[in-house]
Amino acid sequence: MNSTLELLNNRRSLRAYSDQPITAGEKAAILQGAFRAPTAGAMQLYTILEVADPAIKERLAETCDHQPFIAKAPLVLLFLADYQRWWDVFNFSGAPERARELGRPTRPLQVGDLMLACCDTLIAAQSAVIAAESLGIGSCYIGDILENYEIHRELFDLPPYVIPLTLVCFGHPVSQRPAANPSPRFPAEYMVHTDRYRRLAAEEVEPLFRPWIERMQASGGKFVEGAENYGQSNYLRKFIAEFSFEMSRSAAAMLKNWE
Amino acid sequence: MNSTLELLNNRRSLRAYSDQPITAGEKAAILQGAFRAPTAGAMQLYTILEVADPAIKERLAETCDHQPFIAKAPLVLLFLADYQRWWDVFNFSGAPERARELGRPTRPLQVGDLMLACCDTLIAAQSAVIAAESLGIGSCYIGDILENYEIHRELFDLPPYVIPLTLVCFGHPVSQRPAANPSPRFPAEYMVHTDRYRRLAAEEVEPLFRPWIERMQASGGKFVEGAENYGQSNYLRKFIAEFSFEMSRSAAAMLKNWE
Numbered sequence: 001m002n003s004t005l006e007l008l009n010n011r012r013s014l015r016a017y018s019d020q021p022i023t024a025g026e027k028a029a030i031l032q033g034a035f036r037a038p039t040a041g042a043m044q045l046y047t048i049l050e051v052a053d054p055a056i057k058e059r060l061a062e063t064c065d066h067q068p069f070i071a072k073a074p075l076v077l078l079f080l081a082d083y084q085r086w087w088d089v090f091n092f093s094g095a096p097e098r099a100r101e102l103g104r105p106t107r108p109l110q111v112g113d114l115m116l117a118c119c120d121t122l123i124a125a126q127s128a129v130i131a132a133e134s135l136g137i138g139s140c141y142i143g144d145i146l147e148n149y150e151i152h153r154e155l156f157d158l159p160p161y162v163i164p165l166t167l168v169c170f171g172h173p174v175s176q177r178p179a180a181n182p183s184p185r186f187p188a189e190y191m192v193h194t195d196r197y198r199r200l201a202a203e204e205v206e207p208l209f210r211p212w213i214e215r216m217q218a219s220g221g222k223f224v225e226g227a228e229n230y231g232q233s234n235y236l237r238k239f240i241a242e243f244s245f246e247m248s249r250s251a252a253a254m255l256k257n258w259e
Numbered sequence: 260m261n262s263t264l265e266l267l268n269n270r271r272s273l274r275a276y277s278d279q280p281i282t283a284g285e286k287a288a289i290l291q292g293a294f295r296a297p298t299a300g301a302m303q304l305y306t307i308l309e310v311a312d313p314a315i316k317e318r319l320a321e322t323c324d325h326q327p328f329i330a331k332a333p334l335v336l337l338f339l340a341d342y343q344r345w346w347d348v349f350n351f352s353g354a355p356e357r358a359r360e361l362g363r364p365t366r367p368l369q370v371g372d373l374m375l376a377c378c379d380t381l382i383a384a385q386s387a388v389i390a391a392e393s394l395g396i397g398s399c400y401i402g403d404i405l406e407n408y409e410i411h412r413e414l415f416d417l418p419p420y421v422i423p424l425t426l427v428c429f430g431h432p433v434s435q436r437p438a439a440n441p442s443p444r445f446p447a448e449y450m451v452h453t454d455r456y457r458r459l460a461a462e463e464v465e466p467l468f469r470p471w472i473e474r475m476q477a478s479g480g481k482f483v484e485g486a487e488n489y490g491q492s493n494y495l496r497k498f499i500a501e502f503s504f505e506m507s508r509s510a511a512a513m514l515k516n517w518e
Contacts, residue, residue, distance in 0.1 A: 004262065008390055092490065093494070111507070112507040112511070115405055118381070134263035143300075191307060192290060193309070196416045208348070235357075236363065248366065251369070259511075
């Protein structure tokens with residue numbers, strides 16, 4: 001196994017960071033990893049916002065479902081899906097007017113543009129994460145940045161066609177001891193289908209969760225209170241948790257500008 | 260620079276593949292790279308559909324904006340954003356009923372869930388791409404899979420909460436000669452902001468595109484017919500191209516199930 005495959009296979013999310021700062025050279029390498037990532041039509045439909053101000057990090061630690069470790073990360077990068085830059089370029093360049101002069105149809109920005117921008121943004125983010133990992137710098141994605149859109153829009157002065165899609169915390173690990181066991185994954189047969197989508201059958205729920213149940217039994221873990229099985233436990237703990245309702249509301253608000 | 264950073268910095272999209280097949284071991288390593296990718300709440304909100312049937316590859320080469328090289332790729336992976344698996348698990352597990360018994364509020368699937376699934380899906384896709392690259396296997400993302408949703412839904416038998424988000428073609432390069440110059444990127448100052456989003460000003464359009472203009476001049480390239488500048492050229496060639504109207508329509512159709 002080559003060193004890149006080893007890195008991909010051994011990566012864990014890191015939520016506790018040492019005091020060791022991330023040097024300018026390390027940060028440049030992480031950002032460069034993102035910049036060279038593939039991008040639709042080479043349009044780079046994203047912006048990376050470095051959250052440097054400790055007060056803003058503290059605020060994010062609250063608005064992203066109360067996770068104090070965010071404020072302690074030496075490097076916090078907000079990956080914004082960004083069509084605003086190109087939209088402004090089009091308008092500054094007189095592009096819609098030129099199209100009309102040429103008798104071509106024009107169109108507004110739409111959700112398809114947003115989805116393409118989301119692809120660019122995540123591809124860049126994961127490239128940055130892997131670049132960091134290769135330097136011994138751990139990271140953690142914060143999906144909760146999808147919550148509280150209005151607060152983040154105000155905090156970061158986001159124009160309409162910029163969406164806070166994912167937040168990544170970076171830092172050196174506190175110690176070199178081996179990371180905990182990786183979280184289980186579903187058996188490959190459920191994750192990879194051939195030629196047609198194969199929908200899960202009721203009797204497959206048990207084998208699907210077998211790696212998880214085995215881990216739970218080994219660690220003495222339990223389902224959340226009130227849950228009788230893994231599906232119920234996840235549903236109660238995550239899908240209908242307060243943060244999930246907020247994420248649903250917030251994401252719907254983000255999409256309003258794109259319709 | 261370590262080998263992973265070199266790989267990230269030197270990667271180019273590859274659209275011409277040798278006849279050398281991708282071995283079972285190589286495919287397993289690519290998929291394993293995806294499986295170990297970080298995922299929101301360890302939910303793995305994606306499915307990888309391997310397009311193995313040559314007739315389906317031919318069809319995709321047409322439906323994805325007429326790109327014949329897709330049919331010639333030895334390995335074609337469709338990355339599906341997938342909340343259907345979990346939604347079915349919740350229902351098979353009696354989760355909504357249990358929540359109601361416990362007096363907890365329930366909710367339908369919504370766009371926030373889709374956005375989280377999109378994050379998982381692209382993070383996995385880029386991990387697969389990097390795993391492949393480390394094995395000397397090139398790749399190309401096909402964003403055009405966002406078009407023609409209804410055709411792809413039928414072709415792959417996709418249930419409502421599964422979205423074809425990105426397609427990736429993989430294969431060995433035809434020769435070992437160095438790849439062409441990489442496509443330019445915007446200067447870093449426009450891509451990375453600190454603490455607040457900095458919206459582009461009109462006078463920044465020229466420096467923004469300087470790397471592109473320099474490349475165009477060096478290669479003797481031209482703007483598309485009718486365009487007077489870079490913004491107009493991109494707008495005419497891409498933003499109001501037929502495929503863009505189709506992508507907008509198709510993506511809006513995909514989102515209907517999530518509202």
